[in-house]
Amino acid sequence: MPNQYKKILLLSIGFQLCVSTLWAQDVKNQKVKQYIAKNDKAMLEEYIKFLSVPNVSSDSGHIPKDAAFIVQMMEQRGIKASLLHGTTPNVNPAVYGEITVPHAKRTIGFYAHYDGQPVNARQWHAGLEPFSPVLITAPLENGGTIIGPYKAGDTVNAQWRITARGSADDKAGVMAILNAAEAIKQTSQKLSSNIKFLFEGEEEVGSTHLNEIFETNKENLKTDCWVIIDGPRNVSGRKTIQFGVRGDVNMSLTVYGAKRPLHSGNYGNWAPNPALVLVQLLASMKDENGHVLIKGFYDDVVPLTASEKEALAKIPSTEETLKKDLGIHKPEGNSSKSMAELLMLPTLNISGLQSANVGELKANIIPSKAEAALDLRMVLGNDVERQQQKVIDHITSKGFHVIDHDPTDEERNQYDKIIKVEKEHGYNAQRTSMDLPIAKSITAAIAATTTEPVVLSPSAGGSLPLYLFETILGAKVISVPIANYDNNQHAENENIKIRFLWEGIETIAAIMQMK
């Protein structure tokens, strides 16, 4: 056959394969959609019960109840569940389960975490409480109103949102994964892979013992690929796949003044003010364009590959929407870089500041100490220890004596500027190649559930300890976030838009059935 005919034939076969695949996916997805429409009330009711169990990582009274709730959800769906532990006692357990499929050619794992960030209930909007979920019409900061608690049997409006700590980050992942498997079963469809489930309970405190859990349960947790269901979809609202995550680590800084707060009149101009010393230090770390001034801060960054650059260029710009929604006139940096590009760089963020009191409790004193919480996101090439050391070296270069405890009298008598630096546990970034066959299969499966282009991101802005999946379990890792972007993750008034829960179920069901 002449070459030109060969080409036409191949193209024709390719086209037919493509159409039939899309059509097959579409049918599968339609069945999942019908299942959701029929079961939305029951799913929402169960989810609200789940959200009512407090889940702050450090709340050892409630965390076992969250794990037990998940075990119950799994067993109601016919999935045998067990709690996984590492070697350290009294650690929040992970919940594990699996579904074995005869003749499956591969095993896909689905990960989510059930623990949540700390809550300061006083900071939540009047009428909202972290663990008493209520429905709202839209974010309250943007004109939304409170509807109230969901009552069993009420019609579900998919445009509404449920508020609670964990509603988006990341009980939504647990909920969508388990309901996707159930939807496939109840619509008499077939899983194309063996499925494993892993729900972690320590993600929000840095997944401190996930390595132990992996080491101890290595055989159980073997898969070809782990799919991470966590975080928000792109701001455009399009479905999103992330092929990597930034690393993350916290540091706490405390600067000391006099041993006790002093009358600002009797000592003002003489006693050193730790709040001033701290702000001078912090101001020296970053310029007005968001560029970190710490020596070597960007040095380790591994450059993006050609496909990563291409994918990045295709990510839709949502900056104008975001600016309007968030009330921002000028982004940090205001540089020539897009938001997508900025998320591919390491960060230095002041996540908290405190010295004495402001507002009604303020008094005319010179404070005795000033504290800052820093969080550092890291990208491929950065290393936790090395990144923290750069910050410490910068502090030292500014004339501080760095200690890891409250200063002794001897230290106070010896040094001009004393700072306590508390280095916390953290982890490095991870990235998977977009060019792998498993990456392409997942991309195709998700693309078939939506009429819009799927956003392919080389790395999420957020963090998960995904390097552990590679290094200990030898598996590939790909993230498929399902939450709405404006979910107030990690902050007060956290919420999930109900439509995103339903679409999350469709997405996950497509991966579970992919070619």
Add this chain to the structure above:
Amino acid sequence: MPNQYKKILLLSIGFQLCVSTLWAQDVKNQKVKQYIAKNDKAMLEEYIKFLSVPNVSSDSGHIPKDAAFIVQMMEQRGIKASLLHGTTPNVNPAVYGEITVPHAKRTIGFYAHYDGQPVNARQWHAGLEPFSPVLITAPLENGGTIIGPYKAGDTVNAQWRITARGSADDKAGVMAILNAAEAIKQTSQKLSSNIKFLFEGEEEVGSTHLNEIFETNKENLKTDCWVIIDGPRNVSGRKTIQFGVRGDVNMSLTVYGAKRPLHSGNYGNWAPNPALVLVQLLASMKDENGHVLIKGFYDDVVPLTASEKEALAKIPSTEETLKKDLGIHKPEGNSSKSMAELLMLPTLNISGLQSANVGELKANIIPSKAEAALDLRMVLGNDVERQQQKVIDHITSKGFHVIDHDPTDEERNQYDKIIKVEKEHGYNAQRTSMDLPIAKSITAAIAATTTEPVVLSPSAGGSLPLYLFETILGAKVISVPIANYDNNQHAENENIKIRFLWEGIETIAAIMQMK
């Protein structure tokens, strides 16, 4: 008589007058001392009851009870007491009384205030509460221990301290003034002047209505001189007279980021961080040597007179003691100026900082706002409005849009950097000449109660609205502080050393009987 004889005669008369005056003072003071030794238990018991009445200026439930307690104390001492009001309703009243002395050649007023700074009970040491006075052996930060509540009849150790809000600042003033008058009466001694008493209830919120109270009660409040009993004696422990005060005014700054706190991973490097913007602004206000960089900040300062400079040079240096006690290695500034000189300059002090949370409540977010409390002390020549405007002009010069409310959506869409500046009520500095006859009489009277030199300070570091005494009442004003310097005034664990109460009574009794 040849000139040389005249000189000898005059010197001789002068010497005899001086000796007889000192001797007379000494006898008077001995009688007061004996009175204190005999009545210490009863005085302490009454004082503890007084301190048990909460006195935060804004606590309108308790403030009338404080005023009523003072009225009762005065009436028990045979002094008719009344409450003074201005024209604004529902304002904390001042308590007034007087003792008229036949043929007195002058009238001296004694002022103290009975209200206290706000309290954050959680910041107080375990075992101490703001309004449950207990005895301690020494400051708890410096190895002191808690003895417990004082029980009626217990022996009083004058080296111990009483802890409570207001114990030093400034119920001590009320207590010492009333007991000094009573000691003179009970020891059958004589007042040399008519005496007036004025106890204010709004000093810690800037004496907002003292002008009205003065205007409304101008005739009652007429004196030759008001003696202000407030604040601490010099750090050396020596008795102290202050011929002026610094002015004081507060400002609150709020910098805005996105409308809601954001996930620091999903937005880090793109969303502006208000904590960073605030620290950059604050850092630009002062250099590392404590010098304020705001344009014209020191321009208005009136230079010291020759006698003020001389007095200043004689103030004992207590910096080494203070450094050791406070755990400070290098004072702010570390300049060639002494602490006494630094207190003669205006200040810019960061009295509080807050953005999101630190410590256990911290979360990986980009905060939505950051707040700072500033307090500005002013010296002779500075003006409240002008000084605040210099700060605002500086903020504007750094590219901020300054508003006095939370930003609207329109403002957010229009400006890069938005700051809310809340200007509070404040007042200017005041200074009295040390060379006036009344200044010299008071100095001599106090000198006679102590074997050490009296510290004469041109101005206290702290603030009181003393300009009102001059401008409305046409009286001179001189301050005689009586508290120990390490009293934690305005902060947690406020305390008064009992010996300073007793010596305060002696000091005031000497002024009441002075030539």
